[in-house]
Amino acid sequence: MHFTLRFDELKMTNPAIQNDFSYYRRTISRMRINNLSADAGNEVNNELANRMSLFYASATPMLKTLSDATSKFVSDNPDLPTENTTDCLSTMASVCKVMLDTPEYRSRFTSEETVLFCLRVMVGVIILFDHVHPAGAFVKTSNIDMKGCIRVLKEQPPSSVEGxxxxxxxxxxxxxxEATSKQIKTMLQPN
Incomplete structure (x- = not known):
């Protein structure tokens, strides 16, 4: 989960990657037309290039892939109760929130990278939960303390948690x- 959100943060802060990849594809295409491709073994074939373009077109490509895979797992396994997956995800979010919110636990974190790790995992499992649970993560009946999680995020330096x-x-x-409370929507409004 940490890798997923870290990858997506890097992708979001480097929007030129899509343009760079498009430029690469145009250049390779021109080289093929002009028979200038000397080292065809290092080229990305069209099928893979198309899949890569679709992957990078998403704002958060790794998280989308993970969300799609988790949703597919839940739908492909109707014999497994959805609650098994959502309970696991909500427990992980709660553990991360408690680790960041409780002074006796938080005092154990000496590295800012450890705090960011917990924040990324917390946000990632909330998003997965929201995609898998029929009502989502923001309803009052959700097993995730969304107000507490958002509060923990907002207590961090804005530059490290804006993504x-x-x-x-x-x-x-x-x-x-409509089931999402106005307070949660207000808490998530950009400043």
């Missing part, structure tokens, strides 16, 4: 549902 807050704002399915 995580944006991930909650823009990659969740149920944030804009």
């Amino acid at each position: 995580l807050l944006n991930a909650l704002r823009y990659t969740t399915k149920h944030l804009n549902d």
